[in-house]
Amino acid sequence: xxxxxxxxxxxxxxxxxxxxxxxxxxxxxxxxxxxxxxxxxxxxxxxxxxxxxxxxxxxxxxxxxxxxxxxxxxxxxxxxxxxxxxxxxxxxxxxxxxxxxxxxxxxxxxxxxxxxxxxxxxxxxxxxxxxxxxxxxxxxxxxxxxxxxxxxxxxxxxxxxxxxxxxxxxxxxxxxxxxxxxxxxxxxxxxxxxxxxxxxxxxxxxxxxxxxxxxxxxxxxxxxxxxxxxxxxxxxxxxxxxxxxxxxxxxxxxxxxxxxxxxxxxxxxxxxxxxxxxxxxxxxxxxxxxxxxxxxxxxxxxxxxxxxxxxxxxxxxxxxxxxxxxxxxxxxxxxxxxxxxxxxxxxxxxxxxxxxxxxxxxxxxxxxxxxxxxxxxxxxxxxxxxxxxxxxxxxxxxxxxxxxxxxxxxxxxxxxxxxxxxxxxxxxxxxxxxxxxxxxxxxxxxxxxxxxxxxxxxxxxxxxxxxxxxxxxxxxxxxxxxxxxxxxxxxxxxxxxxxxxxxxxxxxxxxxxxxxxxxxxxxxxxxxxxxxxxxxxxxxxxxxxxxxxxxxxxxxxxxxxxxxxxxxxxxxxxxxxxxxxxxxxxxxxxxxxxxxxxxxxxxxxxxxxxxxxxxxxxxxxxxxxxxxxxxxxxxxxxxxxxxxxxxxxxxxxxxxxxxxxx
Amino acid sequence: xxxxxxxxxxxxxxxxxxxxxxxxxxxxxxxxxxxxxxxxxxxxxxxxxxxxxxxxxxxxxxxxxxxxxxxxxxxxxxxxxxxxxxxxxxxxxxxxxxxxxxxxxxxxxxxxxxxxxxxxxxxxxxxxxxxxxxxxxxxxxxxxxxxxxxxxxxxxxxx
Numbered sequence: 001x002x003x004x005x006x007x008x009x010x011x012x013x014x015x016x017x018x019x020x021x022x023x024x025x026x027x028x029x030x031x032x033x034x035x036x037x038x039x040x041x042x043x044x045x046x047x048x049x050x051x052x053x054x055x056x057x058x059x060x061x062x063x064x065x066x067x068x069x070x071x072x073x074x075x076x077x078x079x080x081x082x083x084x085x086x087x088x089x090x091x092x093x094x095x096x097x098x099x100x101x102x103x104x105x106x107x108x109x110x111x112x113x114x115x116x117x118x119x120x121x122x123x124x125x126x127x128x129x130x131x132x133x134x135x136x137x138x139x140x141x142x143x144x145x146x147x148x149x150x151x152x153x154x155x156x157x158x159x160x161x162x163x164x165x166x167x168x169x170x171x172x173x174x175x176x177x178x179x180x181x182x183x184x185x186x187x188x189x190x191x192x193x194x195x196x197x198x199x200x201x202x203x204x205x206x207x208x209x210x211x212x213x214x215x216x217x218x219x220x221x222x223x224x225x226x227x228x229x230x231x232x233x234x235x236x237x238x239x240x241x242x243x244x245x246x247x248x249x250x251x252x253x254x255x256x257x258x259x260x261x262x263x264x265x266x267x268x269x270x271x272x273x274x275x276x277x278x279x280x281x282x283x284x285x286x287x288x289x290x291x292x293x294x295x296x297x298x299x300x301x302x303x304x305x306x307x308x309x310x311x312x313x314x315x316x317x318x319x320x321x322x323x324x325x326x327x328x329x330x331x332x333x334x335x336x337x338x339x340x341x342x343x344x345x346x347x348x349x350x351x352x353x354x355x356x357x358x359x360x361x362x363x364x365x366x367x368x369x370x371x372x373x374x375x376x377x378x379x380x381x382x383x384x385x386x387x388x389x390x391x392x393x394x395x396x397x398x399x400x401x402x403x404x405x406x407x408x409x410x411x412x413x414x415x416x417x418x419x420x421x422x423x424x425x426x427x428x429x430x431x432x433x434x435x436x437x438x439x440x441x442x443x444x445x446x447x448x449x450x451x452x453x454x455x456x457x458x459x460x461x462x463x464x465x466x467x468x469x470x471x472x473x474x475x476x477x478x479x480x481x482x483x484x485x486x487x488x489x490x491x492x493x494x495x496x497x498x499x500x501x502x503x504x505x506x507x508x509x510x511x512x513x514x515x516x517x518x519x520x521x522x523x524x525x526x527x528x529x530x531x532x533x534x535x536x537x538x539x540x541x542x543x544x545x546x547x548x549x550x551x552x553x554x555x556x557x558x559x560x561x562x563x564x565x566x567x568x569x570x571x572x573x574x575x576x577x578x579x580x581x582x583x584x585x586x587x588x589x590x591x592x593x594x595x596x597x598x599x600x601x602x603x604x605x606x607x608x609x610x611x612x613x614x615x616x617x618x619x620x621x622x623x624x625x626x627x628x629x630x631x632x633x634x635x636x637x638x639x640x641x642x643x644x645x646x647x648x649x650x651x652x653x654x655x656x657x658x659x660x661x662x
Numbered sequence: 663x664x665x666x667x668x669x670x671x672x673x674x675x676x677x678x679x680x681x682x683x684x685x686x687x688x689x690x691x692x693x694x695x696x697x698x699x700x701x702x703x704x705x706x707x708x709x710x711x712x713x714x715x716x717x718x719x720x721x722x723x724x725x726x727x728x729x730x731x732x733x734x735x736x737x738x739x740x741x742x743x744x745x746x747x748x749x750x751x752x753x754x755x756x757x758x759x760x761x762x763x764x765x766x767x768x769x770x771x772x773x774x775x776x777x778x779x780x781x782x783x784x785x786x787x788x789x790x791x792x793x794x795x796x797x798x799x800x801x802x803x804x805x806x807x808x809x810x811x812x813x814x815x816x817x818x819x820x821x
Binding site for chain 1: 687692699706707709710712746747750751752757760761762764765768769772773776779780809810
């Protein structure tokens with residue numbers, strides 16, 4: 001297996017290098033055969049990487065402990081799904097996984113666009129292959145997953161206990177997949193800049209693929225939050241840990257991009273900015289992969305320290321220099337076709353949106369690398385904790401929520417201020433009416449205000465659906481529910497986008513509720529004793545010790561009642577895996593009662609069954625997960641192919657602009 | 663039974679802070695613990711960390727509170743022992759000022775650039791607008807719906 005895997009990787013490297021040369025020469029000299037072989041090189045490289053992945057997974061499943069990577073990440077007592085998942089549990093495997101996803105998505109993109117974007121495609125292939133070349137150099141010579149041990153051990157060391165969790169089966173693949181998927185839009189951006197074909201041709205391709213990356217990465221972040229909430233046991237879901245931050249960065253720039261690309265599509269503006277955003281998203285993705293995997297910044301994820309750092313830094317430097325040089329070279333071709341006509345317009349709304357997203361990305365990056373800077377100059381160890389990020393990003397998020405409520409009401413080119421205000425009356429009234437109610441319920445100014453702003457933007461979004469449905473109803477006679485469904489179906493880009501807006505609003509409400517109204521208490525209870533927290537009474541029933549194939553677990557069982565009504569029970573676990581007894585992990589006992597999560601952490605326990613428990617009441621955290629599901633649904637509607645008649649119309653120049661300019 | 667005893671014994675040896683019955687912390691102690699960084703773990707506060715050192719620090723905070731020390735005195739004590747990096751929210755001065763200044767400078771700079779971009783571009787082409795600022799309200803609403811109709815351009819108006 002090891003020979004098969006490493007053989008596939010070395011052949012893949014050779015093929016990738018050949019593909020780059022073939023693509024570039026084929027495109028320059030216009031030799032279609034060479035271009036074709038570079039496209040086939042992408043598919044071939046992907047296939048070879050798949051072979052290597054297959055070899056590695058087989059080695060894992062057959063417990064082939066001659067492989068150092070397999071011996072270091074798995075053991076015989078692990079269930080097969082964790083054994084298979086251990087494949088991306090370490091640095092070498094995750095780089096292999098990264099190159100696999102990049103390969104699969106690029107192959108698909110090249111297959112779909114090979115005819116329509118004929119001029120771009122050789123350079124797309126060359127760019128993708130250059131990314132793969134870098135990864136394959138790493139996988140072959142620096143961080144090979146197929147290194148053999150001189151003597152195969154009887155059993156492997158087992159997987160890091162923190163990774164043995166269902167959340168970990170999902171979170172890293174999505175997050176790493178999100179990072180690597182930015183290879184495709186990056187490929188299109190580079191191809192457009194190299195060929196100078198900066199017109200509209202590549203926009204649709206790049207927008208779609210940027211949406212794919214943005215969606216996958218968003219899901220990855222959400223699953224990471226979910227895992228942290230269920231396993232780490234500090235009652236929260238986002239700790240502004242450096243690794244979380246760097247993973248958020250490409251998502252922020254990509255979110256800015258999926259908004260501002262609309263301006264370029266409709267109005268031919270912001271070309272330089274969009275190009276910079278998509279290249280930045282790719283660079284930040286590579287940076288994020290590198291930060292996770294290098295231990296550059298200390299974090300809860302630092303179980304992955306390694307020596308690949310200099311390689312990644314070098315690669316990042318090359319990408320930055322090359323793309324900056326290309327961007328400057330193509331500046332004349334990236335001039336805006338049109339000018340902004342009014343400050344009150346959809347264009348400036350999007351610009352403001354981009355400013356806020358860029359500011360959030362900048363602030364987050366700044367806080368994350370600040371300790372590195374101070375360590376260089378001052379030799380003091382600093383940890384930038386959540387307060388900084390929350391105080392900086394909180395107001396920016398609030399501004400974003402407000403903008404989300406106004407933006408959809410703005411017209412392209414210029415809005416009549418009076419009409420804008422008129423359209424804002426109803427949502428404004430809803431938002432203003434919510435404020436005193438929330439203030440009465442919560443008795444706190446800041447969260448009530450923030451939530452009112454979110455409710456205002458929800459009202460705007462709902463009103464947009466109502467308006468669109470009314471127009472359809474009037475013109476086609478469809479009943480309202482059908483009209484709404486048809487809006488989403490036929491105008492997926494607009495009304496699917498609004499679904500994502502609603503998802504963001506639900507998540508925002510969840511964040512507001514859980515950050516402002518978390519209650520925490522510590523209890524030391526003997527079996528049978530009770531403890532009160534808020535309206536909840538917890539009755540501790542005792543410890544539940546179990547021996548499993550992987551080790552031992554201890555669970556504390558508690559009955560929950562609210563205002564005297566029983567609300568079920570929870571069990572909060574600690575796991576002691578064989579070989580990792582000094583690193584106990586946990587699974588929190590979480591019970592959702594209404595909007596509250598009763599969140600129980602088993603801190604300590606003694607022989608007589610006394611348990612030290614930390615209990616949180618986390619209001620509205622479940623909204624974040626619901627919002628996450630809505631986000632997925634909205635993203636899928638955005639990506640769902642538009643029905644045929646609409647696609648033909650979209651292909652024409654925008655009618656509104658043509659009409660009003662006539 | 664033996665195994666269960668073994669588990670408990672193991673847990674006793676390994677559990678981060680064993681002397682747990684002692685850990686009855688007042689809300690004030692928890693709040694102070696939450697404003698300090700755990701010195702040996704990454705990114706967690708003393709309150710949230712399960713490390714032994716953090717457990718000892720929590721006890722120390724409680725002891726100091728019981729001895730009548732104020733929040734400020736306790737915080738000063740930890741800053742004296744561990745440096746200003748121990749604070750989860752360091753004072754916004756000195757080098758930490760630069761931390762807070764960064765995003766503000768960035769945002770202002772971005773806003774200025776954006777403003778300049780919009781104004782300069784706008785100055786270049788004053789062209790007539792698509793909106794109808796002076797029209798009467800019903801007229802505006804009609805135009806809005808027309809615009810929506812055009813934007814939803816998958817619809818056949820006559821059908």
